[in-house]
Amino acid sequence: MKERGLAPGGFPSDARGAHIPNGEGGPGEAAYDGEQFVGVDLHRRRSVISRTDQHGEVLEAVRISNDPQLLAQVMGRAGEQPEVALEATYGW
Secondary structure, three states: OOOOOOOOOOOOEOOOOOEOOOOOOOHHHOOOOOOEEEEEEEOOOEEEEEEEEOOOOEEEEEEEEOOHHHHHHHHHOOOOOOEEEEEEOOOO
């Protein structure tokens, strides 16, 4: 079964498989202290995580390998208490 998400073409990646849009560090590295919303599209080996602000503007969208430390790193950029939606499907 083929996983879908952000296409890796055109995005630099780190050694663990995270694709970071807009070059080094990406927009997710910039400080943003407003309310954030996080969507996680969970797959068996990789997941896509998207963070938006209260106006729906995308702050960061990354495709990561499912590694607990990498997930914690990406989620840590969402602030203290982000609203989170998780999509996971049956069929693994």
